[in-house]
Amino acid sequence: MASLQDIALSAFINILSAFVFFVAFAILRLQPFNDRVYFPKWHLKGIRSSPRHSGKSVTKFVNLDWRTYLRFLNWMPAALRMPEPELIDHAGLDSAVYIRIYLLGLKIFVPLTVLAFGILVPVNWTGDTLEHLDVEFSDIDKLSISNIAKESKRLWAHLVMAYIFTFWIYYTLYKEYKIIAAMRLHFLASENRRPDQFTVLVRNIPPDPDESVSEHVEHFFSVNHHDHYLTHQVVYNANNLAKLVDRRNNLQNWLVYYENKNTRNPDKRPRTKTGFLGLWGETVDAIDYYTAEIEKLLKEEATERERLVIDPKAIMPAAFVSFRSRWGAAVCAQTQQSSNPTLWLSEWAPEPRDVYWSNLAIPFVELTMRRLIMAVAFFFLTFFFMIPIAFVQSLANIEGIEKVAPFLKPLIEKEVVSSFIKGFLSGIALKIFMIFLPTILMTMSKIEGYVSISALERKSAAKYHLFILVNVFLANVIAGAAFEQLNTFVNKETPNKYPVIVGTAIPAKATFFITYIMLDGWAGVASEILRLKPLIIYHLRNTFLVKTEQDREQAMDPGSLDFASSEPRIQLYFLLGLVYSVVTPIFLPFIVVFFSLSYVVFRHQIINVYDQEYESGAAFWPDVHRRLVIAMIISQLTLMGLMSTKDPKHATPVLIALPILTIWFHKYCKSRFEPAFVKFPLQDAVVKDTLERATDPNLNLRSYLQDAYVHPVFHSKDTEQPVAIDEEENNPLVPTKRNSNRSTPGGSKYGSEVGSETEY
């Protein structure tokens, strides 16, 4: 078991690496040629123009003003300075609420830390039990509940604190849910007009022998939403076309690359090979080859476009149906249309840029099967991933390595190396596993067929959370503990003993998780701000693919908050903090440092860097809340398990009420606040409708909604043309700030491109 010294060394290493990251960031961000990497958000908003336009030649690229380097941490107060309403306006509600998760962490854990250090640490420290037992123990154990004797009166302190902590968390969670529900409602109420406010996505439209899908939709809604129905947009299965467009864009990049090469070195025409990645095959003139290939693809595209318009099979039994008023849309989204509940399924349309187009083409009947299969696949993924992790965990301790590779023994037994192994290795093994995961989970969610990017992210996050629970939390607690405690209880592992097994293993794993927090939390967050990957990619693109200022705009990748993979990780810290709050209070400061650091860093990032792909209005909060409640229940069960070995007579009856109360608390919050996240109240719809009629009586809603939900590939030909942007800017009603016309061709869709070649 690691001692306080090991922890201190490991903390020092991690603080040092965080410090290095911050210094590197401070230097890099001040260089003008990195400006688009570290301040893309401002460039996208048009507030910060490229520094290359003005100034002398050298200072265009390198910052020579030495005074700016001295204040290398001054981004931190700057990040905290922007008030929340402005932040919402600047970065959207999703981002503003996302960083409130970190703030919530602080609100929960700072008082917990103070209380725990004020009461539990002294109680534990003076417990004097470990010294009388014939076991090895470290200073950390002396600070933990392990130092309290069985059936000691001192355990009452822990029981009472468990209740105080729980009620404090209820209070903060409830308040936070309330605030965020209010923020969401206020945000929705003050939002500008958006196509999704008027539009409902209708799926599983039954086939009609006499009518086309479009006519059928028209007739159905004219009858059943008489007075309210306005127009609709059928969904084309344009996945093929989208693939062609993607391929063409890829070739276009290569063409630009070779053209740039040619410009710099006009004597030598660049050449390429026709095979895979230009690695083999016939050698040809690169520019001619790519021009011809693009030409070919353009023709294919044109044929495919024509086919889509003519072929009735290209039309999916789904449509975006728009209404005359928000009231009409709210009604349609919340009601059942047909007596067969699997037909004419209506739900709120996602925001146009939030639509995940490829999944709209999935027939509805397939969905049940797909979800069942993915559930089974996820089960296997979760439980078979455990095997390698458990194996690596068992290696990642001194004894394990000595057993497997005895020749390393002299090296390992040096103080520094052994601390390093203890502090780092076990954390890194886990980390490597985790890097591959979010992509797999996102793919699984896509197969499940959700139709909006926000839903995909939420579902991936749910999977990732479960995975982390089983494979980071449980696997480390049980498998690790099992090796250490010589397989004593592996054989009697029965479901109802789980809390006891986990509970008793918990104190022993404190060191491991402290290390994990420092490596993954502290250093991970600090490295986030450096943006090493976007930095490299930007400079590569800038060198090879950029011809015009507009290209440079596209080369910059602001990235976005990756909800699907980062939120479940925060949840792990919440879980660890809650589990250890009573058991090993020394754990809490590490959590608090993590949350403070993350809060500052991510606040900086959403202000200066990230550009969200979509705006869901904090629709993810019920998920966050639910997972926090799950973490509470787990922590309460493990505490019960642990305490039942310490003081079975009192602990179980006293603690049994906690999980029940928590479930009730969850139900109460759910009924109180969740509707604000899934429904749209008619009262608010009426208010907005009335307001709009008053301010803009002549609005032509039909033409406004005309092309809002057209598949982005039908727009793609125009993404290069600035005319689309101009037209947008001429329309003062459209929230232009969200229409940054960049990388994804889906960027320009509101009201632009009137009269494209497709017939709607």
Added chain:
Amino acid sequence: MASLQDIALSAFINILSAFVFFVAFAILRLQPFNDRVYFPKWHLKGIRSSPRHSGKSVTKFVNLDWRTYLRFLNWMPAALRMPEPELIDHAGLDSAVYIRIYLLGLKIFVPLTVLAFGILVPVNWTGDTLEHLDVEFSDIDKLSISNIAKESKRLWAHLVMAYIFTFWIYYTLYKEYKIIAAMRLHFLASENRRPDQFTVLVRNIPPDPDESVSEHVEHFFSVNHHDHYLTHQVVYNANNLAKLVDRRNNLQNWLVYYENKNTRNPDKRPRTKTGFLGLWGETVDAIDYYTAEIEKLLKEEATERERLVIDPKAIMPAAFVSFRSRWGAAVCAQTQQSSNPTLWLSEWAPEPRDVYWSNLAIPFVELTMRRLIMAVAFFFLTFFFMIPIAFVQSLANIEGIEKVAPFLKPLIEKEVVSSFIKGFLSGIALKIFMIFLPTILMTMSKIEGYVSISALERKSAAKYHLFILVNVFLANVIAGAAFEQLNTFVNKETPNKYPVIVGTAIPAKATFFITYIMLDGWAGVASEILRLKPLIIYHLRNTFLVKTEQDREQAMDPGSLDFASSEPRIQLYFLLGLVYSVVTPIFLPFIVVFFSLSYVVFRHQIINVYDQEYESGAAFWPDVHRRLVIAMIISQLTLMGLMSTKDPKHATPVLIALPILTIWFHKYCKSRFEPAFVKFPLQDAVVKDTLERATDPNLNLRSYLQDAYVHPVFHSKDTEQPVAIDEEENNPLVPTKRNSNRSTPGGSKYGSEVGSETEY
């Protein structure tokens, strides 16, 4: 353990008692003076008039035609003859669907019986294991899975049959759900106009400092359901008034009783005492006393009525809001009104006669607390009831009685007595417990605050079902088995071993449950048809309280299907049938007999006797389906538990898929059919609205809905006046057949009593 002979004796006794009931029924029903007990349904419909009007004096009371007695079972084919559509028309969808539960039992268990007897019984019988073991066993055990050796190849037959049975049940359940959903939709579509089709119950209306509740509702819905809102009816807290009316009705009965007494014996004025129930206190003239008391109450009523109209506190923050069209009501019922999801809560209004008025006065904020408290109370009720049952069970076997009362030994050891004890006593002990229960559970549901009688019944049924599961099924299996198997596994009772414990105990309890089915099922159903309690009460009332023909109408109590207590009992038989289908196939014929007998008896009852209080359109079916699925899962888990002791290597992996499949099946059915039971599709609403506009363009909906949702006490003064009925009959649009103006004062409320003294 009981032998086949014991079972046969017990079966003979029960068949005999059933036969006695049927003969008694046959004789009693043919007597004209019992006509209103055995054919009240037809009297209520006005098709069968009182036989006393015509004929000679003796035959008015006694049937002297001996030929009719010979065909004493001819009500059976008669009961089966009425086709289902006519039955729905005659008795309502609720009743028609209710007896389909019995039919479903036959559909499930007849093929299961055939298969089990064709395959499993021969396999078990030739197993030859028990004879080689040194244990006691009966013939029933020889027919059960107990006769198969451990890890025998024969167990594969049981595994395969478990799958075949499961898939057969999936098929029947799915088909049944589909049929009933279609029946419900067809029923709703072809229904006559009813106030609840246009009306939504809105609860938790926020207080407004400037407006009364009524004005506030008016304004809110005029704005937010512009074009659709028609009128509303606020809810008065008339519970006090209702109590006064009840008391007055009670006194009225006594007055009539004494007046009758006086008429028969005019010389002697009847006297009574003023104390409780006339048992003590001052002796006074009865007629004068009651007349004065009634007078006093009438005055109190008048004051209370005035107070209700004036006092703003008497108005609850709830209202019945009516719309111009079914579409408008459907929209309001399915959408969220206000941004605060706990305000302006809208739900479909129950049918007027289905409203449970007293609960409308409960403030909404109380509901969460009430439900939490009731959940805890129900938990304690369920688990502490178990103690006396287990005690009685342990007594109700020969050894137990001999131990407690050794002096009874010589009596008990006689063959007949011991069979009687085995066959009867254990069943009766249970039965007595069960009689008190439904009332308690209904009271608990009322405290929980549901606002319709149908919801109350469904919730009570859910509680009763859980109670039966724990206290009849589990308690008998485990506690009983625990005594028999000498406490071998009581000490290692851990939750995950539960299926194993239950599974292994199951075969041993087959005899007990067969007895239970015969006593509770066969004889119980046969006694149902005799209607002993209503028969006695009718004749008592008829003798003492009846003055006019109208009084006699009220004296007859047709009763109704008591969903809350009878459906959970059917579920017990389903559960037992499913649990024993693979384990002890000899069990199945008893189940089949129960379902056939019940089907015939209840079909007869709903045709001739019962008069439903309300019509929910088979809204209970999702509950029935869910409980059947629960029964399937329990049977699969117990089978897994049993098989894991027989052949752990194969059984568990083969059987583990069954419960998972079942849960998935349930989810699928739920998403496919449940919306038909909780929502009202807009398409259907539009169809009905359009049809109505075409057939009845001049309908004054406002006056039609005027008094539909007025608290029944505001009508009660007029219940005695036939004028209300006349007015109803003059209005051809009202489905008069449902408006039988009897016992409950809530009977006459559609369109009657225009211009009552209250202001709406």
